[in-house]
Amino acid sequence: MRLLLSLLLLAPAAFAQEETSDEEGEVAPSEHPGLDSPEAVRLHKYEGPRRRAQAFLIPMDEKARAPTARVAQAIEGVLARTPMYEVVDLGRILSVESTSEQASRADEGRKLVSEANLAAVSKGWREAAGLYAKALQALEKGLPAVGPAEYADALLRLGVARWISGEEKTAKSMLQAAARLDPQQKLDVQRIEPGMAPLLRAARAEAEAAPHGALDVDSRPAGTRVIVDGEAKGNSPIHAELPSGKHLLRIERAGFYPHAELVEIPPRKTVERSITLSVTPAAASLNQAIAAAAEESGRGTVGKSVGALAEKFSLERVLIGSVRSQDEKVAVLLALVDPSTRKIVASQRLLLLADGTDADQIETDAQNATRSLVQQDSSPSEEAPAARAEKPALANKEPQAVAEPAPATESKQPAAKKKKKGLRGKTGTEGWPED
Structure with missing residues (x-):
């Protein structure tokens, strides 16, 4: 079952040409749908074991911070909708309420x-x-x-x-x-x-x-969650129109101490707030491990750092990545690792334009790269038994096919000597012992 299921996910277009639907509104899947596409989900429901997985991404320089947030968001979205993965909630593990x-x-x-x-x-x-x-x-x-x-x-x-x-x-x-x-x-x-x-x-x-004003919020690291008066406003940077007066601003992100303050919004004016969050000790040590793991995967190896990440969070798959700025572009390295075997399942290198006008394209390219990694994730040790169980009829027929030629094989043995028969079909030796 597992092997066949993997093949279906890898080549859904081939099966789509054979299968048609008479249901109204049903459409054929695209030529290369992603694992998290509606077509793939509709056609192939995953029923195999789920692997605990998580992605770790680190910016290698200051200019890479914003693109890193975009790439991370894209990766998280694909992993969360991939049926064979159970994404570990690091936010809950690393979150802190305050000092x-x-x-x-x-x-x-x-x-x-x-x-x-x-x-x-x-x-x-x-x-x-x-x-x-x-x-x-x-x-x-x-x-x-x-x-x-x-x-x-x-x-x-x-x-x-x-x-x-x-x-x-x-x-x-x-x-x-x-x-x-x-x-x-x-x-x-x-x-x-x-x-x-x-x-x-x-x-x-x-x-x-009351007349309204506005609040612009930016933060470091980028992509922090912004909450105003208990309402989520999205990830930084954000722009919010608010009634004039005091408002309670809260900024939070897993691995950092949250920030909260009262902000006075004047009528018909915009208040700008730029907040730098302080990393927690636990997250600081985690960042060091991620950087070391990214360096290892960049060399095409899997060392102790990836193993430490997997052990710390009980992971069966680790997607490790780094983002580095190169003039108006960013170089993205992604590697999907099986920590149990210390092998890289698949890797991708991307060079993306990052001039500030292409955020959506960065996410799209990162999503496609992540889907490609996921499609290459399979385990031969798990697939072989499943494949035999998927087609029991073939297994039963094979012995019969071998047994059928048996009479032809026997005919090649030396034939017994025939005795001449006399009248009425008698030889005159009936009842004698055989030689």
Whole structure:
């Protein structure tokens, strides 16, 4: 089964010429569809074992950073849609919420919020307002460890406490700020003070009607995830139109400490933020291993570095790559490695134009190269038994084909001496023993 399945994936066009469909809307596959194409998925459902796999890509110089992000995105997309691979989630393994100091500040803020809640329950609103204000100061110092909803909730509670304490003007601005940080309208003021619901609705309307500005975010490394007020805005660089006022910006990427800050957006103006994330110690050591593995694969060898990556994440396939700038182009080296045998399954070298106007083409070329690597990935030790199981009828017929000529073979033996027969077909020696 496995061998035949591999052949189907490698040459789907040949089988497409033999198979036709009468279903309305069914179309023949393209001449060379990729493994993750809709045609291949529809025609050939993979049922074999899945291999744990992951890609590791590293930029070899500063100019290669942006193209590396494009190539990585293309590779990840193909691997994620390749049925025989189970892509390991390195993001979850390497992710961190914050530094220990930021986490400590966040915990301090949460403790103050709890104390303020107790004061509010006993109707000590002025005391509660003071505690909420201190809590927000602590939370702001630990923003990477604080969720946007958690911060917006603390701000809402401060607005409620200010309003009931008689500070209506200050309270309105607090409620509007909380509404801006809650574009999905998940804040529930009913559980804090039911009578404040109309005021929060009015604050939402005023926040939405405010003149807009814009936020441009760039980051190093490129391709970090950008989140504004709890809503994902895509990977950096991004441009976002936002209501004027304060917004909570968060930038994160696996292997780096996340960054979070409050950004003031003026009306009809654009604020530019360029953020450099700090790599975590675990990711720093991983980067060194990736660089060494990329150097090994560049020489056409598989050494200890690839084995270390595979062992660390329990991988059965490692796609290792490097991206190096060359004037207006980038050289991309990709190698698919079987760490169990320490052999390169397949490799690809690409020279791509990277003048800033060809991002889509870089992704397309990287996708095609990755598909080519995947198509060459097979295991003879697994295929042979599957091939015999796929065609049991042929195996049963082969012995019969050999057995059929047996009579012809026997006819070549020396024939027994014939005895002359007399009258009525008798020889006169019937019953005598044979010689």
